[in-house]
Amino acid sequence: MxxxxxxxxxxxxxxxxxxxxxxxxxxxxxxxxKNHTLIFTKENAIRNCSCSVDIRDCDYCLANLMCNCKTVLPSTIEKTTYKSHLTIWFTDTSVLEMLLNFTKVWDLKLSFCGTTPLPTEYLAIWGLRKLRVNKVKGRFPEQSVIIHSSNNNENEDLLAVHNKDRQMLAYISFLDTSLFNGYSLLKSYSVDNVSSITEHFPSLLYSDVFSTSDNKSYVVTFIY
Incomplete structure (x- = not known):
């Protein structure tokens, strides 16, 4: 050449x-x-935001400036599935209950932006894999806990992660909201192969709403 x-x-x-x-x-x-979802309350309004960058915890002005946000009426909130990262800034448990109770969330961060101590309440969350918490406006280090991991793709059903011995395996986590009161280590423990939540945990709140079907096996995780 x-x-x-x-x-x-x-x-x-x-x-x-x-x-x-x-x-x-x-x-x-x-x-x-890739965008992630940020939800927060401010002046009796709920703001649902799509953010392409991480926003400093409880910085409402920056969130409104940097994210694509819209106001959501509490009466219009419906249960949905969050397959990407979800962050919630909150000041009381009523908002958490409205947004999270029996909602399907994979990757969750909760930041407490209030000052009043929270009561002991339990929230039931489907399919939770990873949880991060930031207490008391970031005065303490952020903590995280891995509930479970999965190699399946993002289109899998959160309630039926995979079949095991012909049983549907469902992950359910119970979060104690009082863990945001002061500094303590974030802890969790799981109980596998629970065929009936009502029988295994008869005093547990919400236990009567779970199906007693023979073809479902639960992995129950308590976060506190």
């Missing part, structure tokens, strides 16, 4: 490689900018 032809070939090859590299970098950037 003549030198001039070789130089032209090298030039076009460099352009092609640069283009492929640019596509790769752009794709990586887009993936890194």
């Amino acid at each position: 003549e030198p001039r032809a070789f130089s032209a070939f090298s030039f076009w090859l460099a352009l092609i490689l640069a283009g492929l590299l640019g596509i790769h970098i752009t794709g990586s950037f887009v993936r890194s900018q």
